[in-house]
Amino acid sequence: MSAPAPHDAPAAPDSREAGPELSARLTGQRVGGGFTALYILAMIGVWIALLTPASVTLSLRIADLDPGNKASSLALVAGVGAIFAMVSNPLFGHFSDRCTSRFGRRRPFIVIGTVVGGASLFVIGTAPSIPVVLVGWCLTQTAMNAAMAALIAVLPDRVPEGRRGTVSGLMGMTNQVATVGGTFLVTATGTHGLSMFVVPAGIGLVLVAVFAVYLKEVPQRKEAARSMSWLEIPRGLWINPLRHRDFAWAFVSRFLVWTGKALLLTYKTYFLMDHLGYTSYEAASILSWSMLVLAVGVVLGSNVSGWLSDKLQRRKIFIAVASLLFSTGMVVIARSSTVTGFVAGVAVASIGQGIYVGVDFALVVSVLPDSETDAAKGMGLFNIANALPQSIAPAIAPLFLTIGGGENYAALYLSAGGFALLGALAVGFIRAAR
Template sequence: MSTSVAPTTERAPVTTGWIARFGLMYFGQHISWATPAQILLAVQVLAMYPDDKERMLAWLMGVGGLAAVIAGPLAGRFSDRTRSSFGRRRPWIVGGTVVASAMLVVAGITGSYAVLFGAWVVFQIALATSQTSVQTIPPDRVPHQQYGLISGVMGLTYTAAVVVGAALGALLPVRGAYLATALFMLLFLVPFVATYREPEGEAVPKVESRHTESGVKPTGLGRVGFNLPSFREAPDFWWVFIARLLVTMTQAIALFYLLYFLRDRVQHPDPETGVLILSAVYAVFVILTAVWSGRASDRSGKRRVFVSLSSFGVAVACLVMAFATSFTVVIGAAALLGLSWGVFQAIDQALINHVLPSAEDRAAHIGIVNLAVHIPNTAAPAIAAVLVTQAGGYPGLYAVAAALTTIGGIVVWKVRNVP
């Protein structure tokens, strides 16, 4: 059976202005976590617990990440079932963004670890609530011929948010950086939600139904209204999930010990500056390739070949890292990794939009597939530590990373209903 849901009527293409407003909103969503997660939280925890900073920061990040993992699919489910004059998605986007922004302000002014901990957990829940609905807008509204372009814009603005977030955290005092981040999040939301009109005509789902409109039967949580598709009923969805999980896991474990890799393996005299240079090279190539590859995918009508080849590109970059002993070689690997990841990030999201099992549960299923990002980011520290200590050091770590993403590039060819 087909596991993707096409629009029942032909959709009008979205305009350049629509794309720009959506991109600004997406940028604001991601700068909100990028600034505190990269710098601010570590600075605050260091000031509070200078002798126990690693453990206290790990608890903060771990519990916050777990909260986001749980909140995403549940928030998506509520969004799918919302009917209001404000639409299905906008109440959750606006509400989540307002709460998340407020928590950033609280985190910026507190001197208490308990308050910081609570603010970060609530922030993660609110952000997951907002982001799930934001990511559901393209499959709700955008014609499939523009999926690649929109996904490329998402990849570009995500990377830009990470770079700008790091700059804010480095250049501003903690309180000022939190306030600026909260303002960016709110201001960049307004142009889109003020002008967006949600599609009309989709039927109100019945929670008690035994099947979704696509024939996917509720299982597990579906018995209480959460339609979780089985592998048999939605194989394309789950193959894309597995491919994303493997490639994202590669990315996460490859970058986690980058500072130590430069110091211990490459013998770089200033590893902190080295990381900054590599991050800049990586970001430039992601930004250069994300939108271009999305448009190329739209024109060709192909998705799988872009995802597969970019996965193999990530694998080659990891193999270069496995044998690199000079910083020049590592810069080349960072460029290839950025180029490949820019393509993967753009087309992978477009592929996800194609394979969502049902229109009535789009946001819930977006929340589920986002676990393929949250799980690697949560598990990467432990996995990377085991590989470095038990699998031959950094060559072993990067060899395993290359193997994982190669499998991901092969798995995507199991998708049958998308070219």
């Protein structure tokens, strides 16, 4: 972390005046290629530390500790951890918005969150029982989401409007890059022992530390930060959807599209086994290739759409097209009877998903309420639209699967496409963005 600003350094005259141009003037640091590269690498670092256990190593650790009940134990740990993730993102975003540390508003949460998250992963790697794993995973979700809330807030804080599409496109691919990177890390570290938790955490901490040293922030004056009592915090984490309808429609759009995505990802294995007739071993091999296709589509779609949206200074049309493409991919999967059709559907859906995440952050920043003073809280609340579908999709999927007697995967994926179409319609109600 860089040295604190000297006492005679200029402090932001008022948090209400904060914004990319003012931040650049006060810190002398503008958003260029170097800033963007280190920012994106820091985000990849946090995602690697969090998603490697979420997608691979947490389930392996639980299987080692409780092989007879591994499915139910994983459901318990992951479900409770998801609740902590949803709460901590806006909560620590709220605290970051009001932070008056001499190190700035964002850096303390980015660094401390990553350090505590890494220590919590150490706890999981050495845990003697499932209850200890549960505690460790809840701490990991809390700390890493605190870091991510402050990290995402750097976008509205520091990135000018004319570059937000490009940076948003790069941000959109970080999740997929980290997931694929984490998978390869596990093959290097092995599937047992402490290293499969410590190595991703260490990589995340290094990438975050480099960005934290590079990032310049001016301390927020205490009189400029709005105070709030502990009793007022729950109310402060609420954004009234009737007063801020554009933000509400952006939230609804992301929630609907991500519900369709969750239905795809949650039941992809069972689709290959129950609908196409592959064994679990064969399905695992197919999924490895299909997830690589997904990652490539997301990376390409997000970067091209982000750059192009900056050039055209339009966001909504990209969100609508992305939702339609994702929906088309779901229809292809629903009608497929071969693995070729399945992979083709995933490819189409991945491009749609990439276009969506490439523009989505830039769109929501343009309709974010009180972005000068409450950017981290607002972005944290918006991120609930990512997490909530992961809990809802498994609950509603049986309603579609049981149509016609059971295992109706065509109905499931057609419904996923329907959710994406509704997401495209929701964007049309946003008025404050083009």
